[in-house]
Amino acid sequence: MSAAWSVEQVASVAPSASAMSAAQPLATPSRWSQLGVAGTSVWGSFQGSGTEPYDTIADHSRLGFSCSCLSRQTPCKHALALLLLWVRGQVADTVTPSHVEAWLQRRRAASSRAMAAADNEAGEPSGGGSAPGKPDATDGSSATVDGAVIVDEQPPPAPPPDRDATRNDRVVRMHAGLAELDRWLDDRIRTGLADSSLARYATWDQLAARLVDAQAGSLANRVRRLAGLVGASTNWHDDVLAELGILHLLAQAGRRIEVLPSSLADAVATTVGWQVRQADVIAGVPDTDEWMIAGRSDVREDRIEVRRHWLRGVNSGRWALALSFAAYQQSLDTSLPVGSSLHADLHRYPGPALRALVGTRYHDPAIHPNVAAQFAASACSIADGCAEVGVLLASEPWLDRVPVTVHARLARTGRAWALADHTGSMPILAPDTRAFDAGVAMLLAVSEGKPVDLTVEWTPHGVIPLSIHLPDRTVDVGPRANTTFVSAA
Amino acid sequence: MTTESMQEHWEQLMTVAMLGTDRRNPPTPPGPLADLVADTARSSASERMLAQVAACTAVRRAGVVPGPVLDEIAMPDTDARPTCIPAAIERWHYITESWPILEDEWTLTLISNGWRIAPELLPAMLLRHRSDAIRRTRVMVGAGDAGRWLVGHLPDLEPRHSAVSVTPEALHSLPKLPIAPELAEMLDWPGAKVGTMLAQSIQTGSLGHSHKPMLVNLVARIHQEALTNLVDVLTGIDPMATGHGLATVLVDLASTRQRMLSELMR
Numbered sequence: 232m233s234a235a236w237s238v239e240q241v242a243s244v245a246p247s248a249s250a251m252s253a254a255q256p257l258a259t260p261s262r263w264s265q266l267g268v269a270g271t272s273v274w275g276s277f278q279g280s281g282t283e284p285y286d287t288i289a290d291h292s293r294l295g296f297s298c299s300c301l302s303r304q305t306p307c308k309h310a311l312a313l314l315l316l317w318v319r320g321q322v323a324d325t326v327t328p329s330h331v332e333a334w335l336q337r338r339r340a341a342s343s344r345a346m347a348a349a350d351n352e353a354g355e356p357s358g359g360g361s362a363p364g365k366p367d368a369t370d371g372s373s374a375t376v377d378g379a380v381i382v383d384e385q386p387p388p389a390p391p392p393d394r395d396a397t398r399n400d401r402v403v404r405m406h407a408g409l410a411e412l413d414r415w416l417d418d419r420i421r422t423g424l425a426d427s428s429l430a431r432y433a434t435w436d437q438l439a440a441r442l443v444d445a446q447a448g449s450l451a452n453r454v455r456r457l458a459g460l461v462g463a464s465t466n467w468h469d470d471v472l473a474e475l476g477i478l479h480l481l482a483q484a485g486r487r488i489e490v491l492p493s494s495l496a497d498a499v500a501t502t503v504g505w506q507v508r509q510a511d512v513i514a515g516v517p518d519t520d521e522w523m524i525a526g527r528s529d530v531r532e533d534r535i536e537v538r539r540h541w542l543r544g545v546n547s548g549r550w551a552l553a554l555s556f557a558a559y560q561q562s563l564d565t566s567l568p569v570g571s572s573l574h575a576d577l578h579r580y581p582g583p584a585l586r587a588l589v590g591t592r593y594h595d596p597a598i599h600p601n602v603a604a605q606f607a608a609s610a611c612s613i614a615d616g617c618a619e620v621g622v623l624l625a626s627e628p629w630l631d632r633v634p635v636t637v638h639a640r641l642a643r644t645g646r647a648w649a650l651a652d653h654t655g656s657m658p659i660l661a662p663d664t665r666a667f668d669a670g671v672a673m674l675l676a677v678s679e680g681k682p683v684d685l686t687v688e689w690t691p692h693g694v695i696p697l698s699i700h701l702p703d704r705t706v707d708v709g710p711r712a713n714t715t716f717v718s719a720a
Numbered sequence: 721m722t723t724e725s726m727q728e729h730w731e732q733l734m735t736v737a738m739l740g741t742d743r744r745n746p747p748t749p750p751g752p753l754a755d756l757v758a759d760t761a762r763s764s765a766s767e768r769m770l771a772q773v774a775a776c777t778a779v780r781r782a783g784v785v786p787g788p789v790l791d792e793i794a795m796p797d798t799d800a801r802p803t804c805i806p807a808a809i810e811r812w813h814y815i816t817e818s819w820p821i822l823e824d825e826w827t828l829t830l831i832s833n834g835w836r837i838a839p840e841l842l843p844a845m846l847l848r849h850r851s852d853a854i855r856r857t858r859v860m861v862g863a864g865d866a867g868r869w870l871v872g873h874l875p876d877l878e879p880r881h882s883a884v885s886v887t888p889e890a891l892h893s894l895p896k897l898p899i900a901p902e903l904a905e906m907l908d909w910p911g912a913k914v915g916t917m918l919a920q921s922i923q924t925g926s927l928g929h930s931h932k933p934m935l936v937n938l939v940a941r942i943h944q945e946a947l948t949n950l951v952d953v954l955t956g957i958d959p960m961a962t963g964h965g966l967a968t969v970l971v972d973l974a975s976t977r978q979r980m981l982s983e984l985m986r
Contacts, residue, residue, distance in 0.1 A: 479773065
């Protein structure tokens with residue numbers, strides 16, 4: 232067996248990010264039968280919703296895929312899921328079955344024909360293009376990538392759509408998805424939150440799946456998070472209603488995106504799930520500053536661990552968010568240690584977004600003697616912190632995490648904990664009822680009840696302590712990923 | 721429109737949302753909210769309700785205000801001892817992950833050298849030793865009043881069993897580790913001699929992986945002065961030699977212990 236790819240390599244052959252998202256839940260050995268790998272081919276039968284399983288084959292060396300599903304995408308989500316299983320070492324070496332061998336032979340024959348045609352074409356005068364009747368590398372049934380011939384058995388052999396047509400198709404699908412979301416919200420409001428269907432995960436999961444199909448992946452994640460709120464606290468109806476309101480706001484805004492001011496339209500598009508290529512973001516004007524790495528938090532979203540690094544510009548005072556993602560047994564970004572500072576170019580996503588990519592780094596992150604003073608200078612009172620959060624939420628009410636650095640002490644409200652000072656208090660988000668609140672324990676131990684400078688993440692349900700800025704060091708107390716799932720030093 | 725009237729309106733929306741607009745009509749929005757959601761295109765009760773919920777949520781979130789001023793919590797008594805240095809904090813994390821055999825010595829050295837356990841280690845240490853009376857008592861001694869205070873606030877950190885009396889001897893002495901008699905005599909040898917003997921035995925194969933537990937115990941208890949020479953000799957073993965892997969493991973243990981003791985010096 233040749234060396235397995237990384238998950239990133241699988242993602243790189245996916246036709247879209249949503250295809251990859253759709254593939255992740257299918258990459259479970261229990262849903263597959265007759266899995267096997269030999270040489271450069273991987274195969275298996277996926278039991279979908281139909282009576283007959285889909286027979287899926289992938290050639291990971293010469294990049295080719297075959298699947299009996301009806302998807303028009305190549306590779307389809309089943310082929311991507313199969314590759315993910317192989318990458319994770321969940322496909323055993325075995326003897327190539329006859330149908331896989333036959334497929335490989337057809338590929339070899341097609342490859343030979345394509346190479347012969349290319350040789351013939353190379354001998355002809357330039358400018359003639361491909362001759363009628365000859366196989367063409369761009370005819371949809373055969374193409375080349377880095378010199379390797381890709382033969383695709385997937386119908387139809389249509390020419391690749393141009394970018395505008397693809398974009399228009401995505402817009403149409405997204406509009407349809409948002410209209411469906413609004414109808415779904417309308418149904419929930421008509422039948423009421425006491426309706427027992429809300430307690431069934433399928434109610435939310437089916438909607439999320441349809442939003443993924445509609446290219447609104449971020450909204451799909453939001454719906455899945457919302458499902459987790461049902462029954463999670465005594466006042467969960469309140470939390471769910473507010474979030475339904477935000478979804479309605481986004482569905483309405485997304486459907487009218489053409490008439491929104493450009494900055495707001497960008498913010499809505501990003502929040503709904505419109506994919507922006509990293510290359511396009513990096514090509515934008517950089518926001519250069521000395522960036523204090525103020526806090527970090529890890530959160531599991533579906534089957535992906537998401538790490539948020541909150542950075543604050545020393546000169547601009549502006550916040551930025553650097554995200555990293557890791558699937559099972561991958562590594563999260565450890566290059567931004569909390570409490571250090573970094574002179575770098577940040578490239579922000581379109582709109583007023585906090586999210587940014589770290590571009591050129593002018594030096595490695597370092598802990599300077601004046602970093603503590605800079606954190607102290609950026610810390611504000613609880614009242615000012617609320618105002619700072621309010622300003623960001625006024626421009627983007629759908630933000631569900633907003634960073635703020637405050638100077639405050641721990642206080643109690645009954646059994647719950649809060650941050651407090653002379654101007655008021657902010658409740659701290661209580662963890663799962665059975666979980667030990669490591670963040671509060673660390674905050675209590677390090678502060679010993681005295682006021683400290685700390686960076687927190689505001690959420691609609693309470694703040695999450697991320698880091699405590701002491702005169703001689705910063706203590707990272709943010710929620711940390713489970714190291715049995717991902718590597719998260 | 722005040723925070724109170726917005727809250728009152730939200731509660732009315734909640735009531736309707738629970739029952740559903742099939743059973744009850746949405747309330748009339750107050751003040752500016754009425755203008756915000758006024759839209760002739762919104763024909764159904766559920767559409768008007770959703771518009772109100774969205775607007776009300778956006779206003780409430782953007783208008784986030786502080787909660788009431790809360791009383792301060794009592795602070796623990798001050799502790800004159802300095803807290804251990806950051807390198808010692810990192811070392812504790814490494815030791816508990818890789819060489820837990822050294823943890824007792826880390827805690828006892830910290831206490832005897834007059835350090836205080838760094839506060840950020842306390843929750844992890846207390847959680848780790850909830851069921852071990854001796855180690856937990858050592859942590860409480862190293863933490864001072866802050867340990868008692870912290871446990872008082874966080875019941876999750878309380879011991880699993882009722883109070884067990886710990887003798888001063890058990891509290892202040894390292895637990896005995898099983899070491900074979902022929903190795904035990906090396907405990908008093910100079911480092912170079914121990915190192916040479918171990919290196920020869922490892923290279924000739926008379927000490928192999930099956931002896932690793934005993935060798936680990938030996939290195940964990942050998943005189944501090946012997947560690948440097950031991951590391952030097954074992955590091956010199958030919959990488960191609962049998963037993964190089966075992967030597968590498970022992971070098972890591974010896975150098976970890978050496979650094980640990982040096983970080984806890986005063």
